[in-house]
Structures are given as C-alpha cells and as structure tokens.
Amino acid sequence: MPVPIEEDPLLAALHRQEEEAQERQAQEADEAMRLKQMERPNTDSPMDAYLMFEGKLLPKPEGFLAGDQMWMRGSLSLTVGPGGVLKTWFSMFVLGQIARGLQVQDLASRQGRTLMLSEELNRATMLRRMLKLWSRDEAFDIDDALCVSYSNNFDFFSRTKESQKRLERLWRESKNPDVIVTDAYAYIHHGNENSNQDMSIVCGAILEVARECGFHANIIHHTGKASEFRKGSDRIRGASVIQNIVSDIFLIDKASNGRSSLEITKHRDYEGREIEPFVFGLEPRMDNPDLLTVTFSGTDAPVVDQASIETMVDAVDQLAGNDGEVLKAALFAHLGWGRRKFDEVLAECVRTGRVIRKQRGKEAAYHLPRGIRSQDGEGN
Numbered sequence: 001m002p003v004p005i006e007e008d009p010l011l012a013a014l015h016r017q018e019e020e021a022q023e024r025q026a027q028e029a030d031e032a033m034r035l036k037q038m039e040r041p042n043t044d045s046p047m048d049a050y051l052m053f054e055g056k057l058l059p060k061p062e063g064f065l066a067g068d069q070m071w072m073r074g075s076l077s078l079t080v081g082p083g084g085v086l087k088t089w090f091s092m093f094v095l096g097q098i099a100r101g102l103q104v105q106d107l108a109s110r111q112g113r114t115l116m117l118s119e120e121l122n123r124a125t126m127l128r129r130m131l132k133l134w135s136r137d138e139a140f141d142i143d144d145a146l147c148v149s150y151s152n153n154f155d156f157f158s159r160t161k162e163s164q165k166r167l168e169r170l171w172r173e174s175k176n177p178d179v180i181v182t183d184a185y186a187y188i189h190h191g192n193e194n195s196n197q198d199m200s201i202v203c204g205a206i207l208e209v210a211r212e213c214g215f216h217a218n219i220i221h222h223t224g225k226a227s228e229f230r231k232g233s234d235r236i237r238g239a240s241v242i243q244n245i246v247s248d249i250f251l252i253d254k255a256s257n258g259r260s261s262l263e264i265t266k267h268r269d270y271e272g273r274e275i276e277p278f279v280f281g282l283e284p285r286m287d288n289p290d291l292l293t294v295t296f297s298g299t300d301a302p303v304v305d306q307a308s309i310e311t312m313v314d315a316v317d318q319l320a321g322n323d324g325e326v327l328k329a330a331l332f333a334h335l336g337w338g339r340r341k342f343d344e345v346l347a348e349c350v351r352t353g354r355v356i357r358k359q360r361g362k363e364a365a366y367h368l369p370r371g372i373r374s375q376d377g378e379g380n
Contacts, residue, residue: 064098064179064216066107066275070248070264071179071218074211076203078243079181080221080236081252085260086294087220089282090252091181092116092133093294098179099145100138105278105296112178115170116148119187123150132292147174156205157191157198167209178215182206185221185242193238203245223251255279295341308345309354316355316366327366 063072071077081087097104101111118126126148134142149170154163171177182188188206191198210217221242223235235251236243243249249266259281278296285291319327328342346366349355356367 062110064110064112065094065104070107071216072247073178073214073216075216075247076207076210076245077216077218077248077250078185078221078236078246079218079250079252080223081260082223082254085252085254086280086282087252088121088183089129089133090260090262090280090294091183091218091220092129095146095179095181096134096138096142099142105280107275110178112145113175114146115174115177115180116146117152117154117170117180117182118148118150119152119154119182120184121150126150135288135291144175147177149174154188155190156202157189160201160205163188164205164209167206168213171209171213171215176213176215179218180210180215181218181220183220185219185238188219196239196241199239200241200245203242207245223253257281297341308341309349309352312345312349313354313368316349317368319366 063070065071079087079091094104094109095114095116098109098112099114101109103109116126121129130139130148152166152170154166156163171180186193189198189202191202193199206217206219222237236249243266246266248264251263251265253261253263255261259279261277261279263277264275280294280296282292283295285293315327315330319330346355350357353369356369358365358367
C-alpha cells in the first residue's frame with residue numbers, strides 16, 4: 001500500500017495564494033465586463049440605442065429603413081453592384097435622408113446620425129458630390145448628422161483589433177452615429193476574398209463593433225460578372241460567408257437610359273411579402289439645375305398612375321397658361337418629382353386629352369379642356 005506523501009506547508013501556501021489571485025482576476029474581469037455593458041455610449045444620440053435583457057444591455061431591435069424592418073441596430077448589410085451603377089451616390093443620398101428622417105423611395109426612414117467612411121474616394125471628390133446633392137439650406141438641416149471620414153487604413157483581417165479600435169474611436173468622435181456606411185469592402189482588408197475563413201474574420205470583426213456600439217453597418221461591395229450560373233445575389237464577389245452574415249442586401253444593377261435598378265434580395269417585410277424592386281437615376285433638380293437628385297420609378301418603363309394624373313391636372317388648373325418650366329418648378333417644390341417623372345405624367349395627360357398643350361414661340365403653355373376644372377370651380 002503506497003504511503004501518502006505529505007505536502008510541503010510552504011508549497012501548499014503558495015498554491016493557495018495562486019488560486020486566490022486567479023479567482024480575484026476572474027472577479028475583476030467579470031466586474032469590468034459588467035461595467036462595460038452598463039455603459040450607455042449613445043447618450044448624444046436622438047434615441048436610446050439599448051435595452052436591458054437578462055442583465056445585459058443589447059442594441060434595440062429598431063431599424064432605420066422600411067419602418068423598423070431594415071438596417072437594424074447591431075447588424076450588417078451590403079450594397080452591391082458593378083462599377084458605374086451609382087452605388088456611392090445612392091448611399092450618400094440614403095444617409096442624407098436618414099439624417100433628416102425622410103423616406104427613400106417608399107421606404108420610411110428613422111431619423112438618426114450617420115457616418116460615411118470613404119476608403120475609396122478622396123476628400124475633394126466626396127466634397128464635390130456633397131455640393132451636388134444638397135443645397136445650402138439642406139446642408140444646414142443635415143448639419144453634423146452626416147459626417148464623412150477618409151482613408152482610415154483599416155485592415156480587419158491582418159490588424160483586426162487595431163481596426164476595431166479605430167472604428168470605435170471614429171464612431172465616438174462622430175458623436176455616436178446610428179448608421180455607418182463604408183465604401184468599399186475591398187479597401188478594408190488584405191485577406192483572401194474567396195476564403196470563408198478569412199472573410200468570416202473581417203465580417204465578424206465589423207459586426208462585433210456594430211453590436212457593441214449599437215449602430216448599423218452597411219458596406220458597399222462589388223459584384224462579379226453575370227453568367228448563366230451566377231445571377232442575382234450569387235454574383236456578389238468573394239466567399240459565401242460575406243452574404244450569409246448580413247441581414248439585408250441591396251443589389252444594384254444597370255438599367256436603360258443611364259438609370260440603375262435596385263433589388264432587395266435578402267429581406268422580407270413584416271407581412272412576409274417581397275419588397276418590390278425599383279429603378280432610380282441621378283438627374284438635375286427642377287428647382288436648381290445645378291444640383292442633382294435621386295429620382296425613383298417602379299419599373300424600367302414606369303406606368304403613369306391615376307393619382308399622378310390627377311395631381312398634374314390640378315396643377316395645370318391652378319397654373320393654366322404658365323410655361324412648362326414654371327409648371328415644372330411648381331410641381332417639384334410640391335412633390336419632389338424629377339424631370340423624367342414630370343415628362344412622363346405630362347405626356348400621358350396630353351395624350352389622353354386631360355391637358356391641352358399650346359405652343360408659344362419656343363415655349364409651351366398648358367391648359368385644361370373645357371369641362372375639366374377644380375372642385376371649387378375656379379379653374380382658368
């Protein structure tokens with residue numbers, strides 16, 4: 001029978017001290033984590049970004065597009081498409097709409113602070129685009145609810161922790177934005193884009209910061225060439241984990257007449273219906289041709305709806321005899337119609353006889369035919 005060996009009292013005391021030190025370290029780590037979770041980093045935000053769940057603060061289940069259904073806090077989305085389809089223009093427009101709480105096409109937005117991380121375009125190019133998209137008054141309304149940062153030298157693959165800290169620092173310096181758009185995916189990592197392992201590190205790192213800070217992260221990415229076997233979201237360049245980890249995908253492609261089509265390929269609205277795709281373009285504004293605006297239509301060859309015709313007839317009733325440019329400016333100020341939309345509706349009204357077009361030299365004037373007047377009977 002083996003004889004038990006008595007433990008040296010000094011060694012036993014050292015072991016106890018080591019165990020107690022490890023226990024204290026674990027307790028301190030738990031307390032530090034608890035305090036970090038109890039922080040409310042969005043104190044400058046117009047809304048509280050967190051709720052308490054099982055003793056932890058988690059991002060609120062609220063989104064910034066489609067009535068709380070899309071671009072959720074603490075989630076990741078993609079805006080993808082080939083070159084030359086207005087991806088960056090569209091993203092800037094969306095951020096400007098969210099900054100003012102204005103809708104994007106027929107998608108309602110939640111007002112919040114926004115940040116654009118421009119890793120591809122330089123400051124001068126972005127500034128020119130901003131001056132083209134918004135007037136001085138609109139820029140005043142947006143104020144610092146839209147911030148832009150340039151060339152931040154991210155590498156979420158090779159320098160993951162460093163890039164995460166830099167992203168969190170930019171978020172705090174920009175007064176805790178609710179939505180951050182990064183342009184573009186290829187500029188924020190040096191991993192193998194076709195490797196699921198590499199891309200899970202990149203996407204996971206960004207998603208971790210978004211969840212911790214409570215913002216939505218949208219990334220602009222590119223598609224590969226279309227083929228018989230690669231259509232729709234399958235054209236997204238790189239590993240499959242890139243599209244698997246995101247909550248929403250905006251797929252932008254070329255349409256006719258220099259416009260772009262947008263399809264939401266990875267989202268269903270709250271009633272389970274697919275959100276209809278739409279076409280958009282970048283066109284001169286009616287109130288100021290020096291500025292550009294994003295205009296929308298339901299399909300590539302939109303059908304003029306009856307409500308638009310009635311609106312046009314009512315406008316002609318009130319402005320009968322005015323030349324086309326005056327009418328266009330008045331309608332734009334009231335409805336925000338773009339030039340394409342105005343021309344389509346007006347042409348349909350003239351074709352169907354709802355509006356009469358009369359030429360005055362080089363200009364056209366519009367009148368209502370007899371019998372068509374506004375409800376108060378005061379038409380001209």
